[in-house]
Amino acid sequence: MVLLVVLAxxxxxxxxxxxLRITLPGDPLVATAWQLLFGGLVLTVAGACAGEGLHPSAFSATxxxxxxxxxxxxxxxxxxxxAYALAHAPISKVSTYAYVNPLIAVxxxxxxxxERITIVTIAGMALIVASVVVVVRHEARRTAAVRAGAAAEAA
Incomplete structure (x- = not known):
């Protein structure tokens, strides 16, 4: 299981x-469809290798x-x-979704x-939000410094 998490x-x-380095279809929806298709195929193979099966009798309306x-x-x-954000924002900002998603799930x-939200959960959520703020602010400062340096060179 740990190997699958690391692989993921x-x-x-x-x-x-x-x-960011390969040619993707111009339409973000087409690029998304291809990525989801290949991801689904990889997960299907991994599930089959792990012995997972489809059990329609276990389906419910929920x-x-x-x-x-x-x-x-x-x-x-x-x-x-x-996919849109990856094409239009720095990867350091886009990757912060990984920290915010669990917060939204909770x-x-x-x-x-x-589900109960305990004080430990709230502390963890606060730590996540603080971490995202630090990353985003650091990226903003770095971008501003690069722009200032470029402006000074142009002058």
Missing amino acids: AVSWGLGSFTS SLAALAYLVLVGSIVAFSCY VLGAVFLD
Whole structure:
């Protein structure tokens, strides 16, 4: 299991890095579709190798609604936004989504599933938000310094 988590993190990072260096389709939705297709194929193979199977008898209205939500919002909308952001913002800012997503998941779990949010959870969420703020502010300062240096050279 740990190997799969590491492989997933490496694959995501490698995909984000290479997406800036290879020719992608001009339409972000087409690029997103290709990325989701290949990601789905890799996960299907990994699941088959791990002995996972499809059990239609275990489907319920709730599980099908959750799947529809994940396909529409979690994949199509969110991944399209991510691909757009990668093309238009520094990767250091775009990558902060990875820290914010668990925060959103905790809040959604509390709102829709009545999950408890403890003081430890709140402390962790505060640490995540503070970390994202530090990364974004550092990137903004670095960008401003580069612009100032370029302006000084041009003058």
